[in-house]
Amino acid sequence: MTQQNGPDATPPSVTTQEEMLTEATRVPLWDPEYDDVLVCRQVRQETHDVKTFVFSGREPRDFRYYPGQFMTFELPIEGMVTRCYTISASAARPYRLEITVKRVPGGPASNWLHDNMIPGKEVNVSGPGGEFTTDATADEKFLFISAGSGITPMMSMTRTACDLSEPYDLHFVHAARTPSDMIFHDELLLLASQNSGLKLSFTCDTAAAHHRWTGFTGRLSLSMLSLMSPDFKDRKVFCCGPGRFMEGVRNMLGEAGFDMEKYYEESFDFGAETAGTLEEYASVAPEISDQTFRVSFSKTGHVVECSPGMTILSAAREAGLRPMSSCQRGICGTCKSKLISGDIDMQHNGGIRQREIDQGKILICCSTPLSDIEVEI
């Protein structure tokens, strides 16, 4: 074998950082308009009833999303069940998506995911969507308050802020039933040990059986919060957890004279009222016609009069039908249906793709008739 030297020699194959970045940018962007299949790559057991599912595209995809946003999953349960799950991963690691799901007793979707979603399995999704996000790298002080699986949006914001290594001041308060229900506890401790801008406080309803528990014990109260975060009134608060927990936090902050303009929350229950999301969803008030139109449902044969301003979903309900729906704001896509004939005004918030609209699909929760119409329900 001869060794090539001198000017004619092939240069050694050294990958420069610039080349690596160029290579990285070659990964196509996840295009929510066309991309809709995720492949499960890994499953992690976080606590006794919480699992994290790691996904990527069939081919590598570059996911662009704001920490705190969610994906809508279409799960093959008795036909199809649609549920939203917040992306719990760092938005600064764009080639994979992670969701962290708590098993809800009797709940179809969470149990199906826990029992069936294994590496290699594919799932149909849409998104990302949602407005609950903050730029935690901004020159502001934040207080995250979460309970149970409500930790996921805050975890994504925290992981992203730490990955980006920008100066920030973030106090993360998390509440769980017991120490063994604490999701991401060890990872948060590690992040706090490496990032001086991150401070943590944990509280458990009960910790009796856990001798080594060093956090707070008891329900989050104003006196506990004042001990944990004496300057909480100077912070922007982001809150996520069960409805009653968030109601408690709202009341507590209100009592303390907290400026609720700086309070943002995310509900995992679309049926519940949410307070002060970062940017209000675009108004779903449709272009209201002053006419009444006839809505025919082709599968069931029902026909109803739809009065001015009434959505097709409301008309279907008036007819005694129970079409699938969830967010009622044109976000989640659960109520996607086929418009067979007629004109409608649809004010959606990202829950439907343009190509689906081109195929005659509509979201009935945010659509009102502009003529007599027929819908495939």
Ligand SMILES: Cc1cc2nc3c(=O)[nH]c(=O)nc-3n(C[C@H](O)[C@H](O)[C@H](O)COP(=O)(O)OP(=O)(O)OC[C@H]3O[C@@H](n4cnc5c(N)ncnc54)[C@H](O)[C@@H]3O)c2cc1C
């Ligand atoms: C924007 C958004 C983001 C979400 N992100 C997450 C997430 O990151 N992780 C996650 O586990 N869930 C998340 N959820 C909730 C998720 O969509 C499902 O509602 C949940 O998995 C239960 O679905 P299910 O079909 O198993 O049970 P369902 O039949 O939908 O619910 C059964 C009962 O459990 C209650 N319930 C629903 N979710 C929870 C929960 N997480 N903890 C306690 N009780 C609950 C419901 O109010 C209902 O009474 C999110 C919901 C929304 C709207």
